[in-house]
Amino acid sequence: ATGRDLDGAFHAASDADVADAAVKARDAFSVYRSLPNTDRAAFLRAIADELEAARPDFVARVPQETALPEGRVNGELGRTIGQMRLFADVVEEGSWVDARLERPQPNREPVPKPDLRSMRVPMGPVAVFGASNFPLAFSVAGGDTASALAAGCPVVAVAHYAHPGTCEIAGEAIVRAAKKTGMPDGVFSMLQGTGQDVGVPLVEHPAISAVGFTGSRRGGLALSEVAAGREEPVPVFAEMSSVNPVVLLPGALADRSQRIAEGLAGSVSLGVGQFCTNPGLVFVPDEHAHRFAEELAAALGESHGGTALHSGIARAYEEAVSGRRDHAAVETVVASPNDVSTARINPHVFQTTLSELTAHGDLAGEAFGPATTLVSYDAVDELSCAIMGLEGQLTGTIHYADSDLPLSDMLVAALRDRAGRLILNGFPTGVEVCHAMVHGGPYPATSDGRTTSVGTAAxxxxxxxxxxxxxxxxxxxxxxKDGNPLGIRRMVDGAYA
Incomplete structure (x- = not known):
């Protein structure tokens, strides 16, 4: 994270290595897709067990590469392991295939009705590109890999250059699990190298059927362009960028302004602000704007920043906050110097008005790190229009009191159109791994707003x-089959049974 050299040498994949991994994944698909659900579930549980066994290795390596504290590493590893086991349960239960049966009606007039039966089937090998900010839960053994393997798709993962040792530990754990459970050779591979040298030829390879990506907008769009330019285009499911707008309504601030400020400060600074759900844009009523800015500044005064996950994040953060500091329409409320040479970044809070935000769209851009911009507004209808003008988001948040309910309907409608998840009287930085979660949103939060990258629907x-x-x-x-031998939930002639 700080640029200091660490022990370990990693093989940079050649074009031949990329092609070999893709072809092996294609060959493995014909076997893996047909395995009983119990076998795939056993594989996922074995991965979870191997990740748990490697916990000491992760605890030793991850902080060196990412500057994440041991507590965060243990917590994220627990999430990663739990995610694998959850998908194992889903696969074993079996209803995820959404089976639908229509009985034939041979005597129907004027045309007989055929016997029709459909279900979800795996697409084929998936290329997975992990994120820098979650080196376990959104990386080599993360949600994209877990959900793809659960679906019956082999995975070729590209290690993240900022934590290659962490990726190596995770990749080796998956390979051990594959061997222990008798999975076909090629069901999982991992490649070390840069996105240009490894990622592009991997996505271009005709054996790859889909792509999962978590990272920057530039990276996600670049891979999407490569995938779309293939002779046979394939889908790219990319989670890219979001500022996660938060709306504070007057009644909520009258009731609990300081408590909201303290919660917001914790959300902004959590993990040194390096969360894709970091609340980067906060709308505050005019009459509360000055006091709330003071309360937020005081709450953030207890946060001392930290080391960015890698130097590239530190440079991008400094560029983003410098642009706001120098902007004529922006007031700086909190600012401490960043030290890009050591990847040290600190909290920043800026303040502007709704009219200035509308006039200067760049103020609504992402500053990936512990920064947020307060935007004062006068009328809720104007705020609703401004929200509708924002880019697509992963989340939207409303803090309200009972007295604010008459104001909330149009804001809920606006945020429903702009975001994938709405948080009420909370903060967006927690993303639960479960059946109901949606971690996605309209473009450019993701490349396909119809999906989620977290939870079993992934x-x-x-x-x-x-x-x-x-x-x-x-x-x-x-x-x-007739008789439902697996005992799964199915739709038969329009009714679930």
Whole structure:
């Protein structure tokens, strides 16, 4: 994280290595896709066990590469392990395939109705690009890998250049699990190298059927362009950038202004602000703006910043906050010098007005780090229009009191159109791994706002629907056979059973 050389040498993948990994993944797919759900679930649980066994190695290596504290490493590893086990449960239960059956009506007039049965099936090998800010939960063994393997898709993961040792430990754990559970060779591979040298040829390879990416907008768009330019284009599910607007309503601030300021300070500075759900834009009523800025400054006074995950983040953060400090329409409320040479970054708070934000769209851009901009507003209808003018977001948040409820409807509607998740009287930085979570949003928060990268619905990204028409029983997979031998939830003639 600080630029100091660490022990360890890593093989930079050649073009031949990339092609070999992709071809092996394609060959493994024909076997892996057909394995019983119990076998895939056993593989995922074995990965979880191997990750747990490697905990001492992660605790030793991750802080060296990322400057994350031991407590964060242990917590994130627990999340990563739990994620694997959750997907194992989903696969083993089996209803995720969304089986649908329509019985034939041979005597229907004027045209007989055929026997139709459909379900989700895996698409094929998936290329996974992990994030720098979550070196475990959104990296080599993270949610994209877990959900793709759960769906029946082999994975070729690209190690992140900022934590190659961490990636190596995770990749070796997955390979050990694959061997212990008898998975086909090529079901998982990991490549070390840069996005240009490894990522581009991997996405270009015809064996790759889909791409998962978490990172910058520039990186996500570059991979999307490569994927779209293929002879056979493939989908890219990229989580990219978001400022996660927060709306504070008058009644909420009258009731608990200081408590909200303290919570916001904690959310802004959590993990040195290096969360994709960091609240970077906060709308405050005019009559409360001055006092709330003082309360937030006081609350952030207890935060002393920290070391960025890597020097590139520190440089980008300094560039972003410098632009705001020098902006004629912006007042600086909190600022401490950053030290890019040591990747040290500190909290910043800026203040402007809704009219200035509307006039200067660059003020709504992401500053990835512990920074936020307070925007004073006068009327909720004007605020609602301004929110509708924002880019797509991962989250939106409203703090309200009962007295604010008449004002909230139009804001809820605006944020529903602009974000993937709405938080009420809370803060956006926590993302629960569960069945109902949506971690996605309209472009450019993600490249495809119909999906989520966190939670069990993430498995849907790596599937397509396939339908059998008038198939004899022996042709059908168990999920679609009469009698429901797997006992899964299915739709039969329009009704779930």
């Amino acid at each position: 498995i849907e990204r790596w599937t397509r629907r396939f339908c059998y028409q008038d198939a004899v029983p022996d042709m059908l997979p168990p999920e679609l």
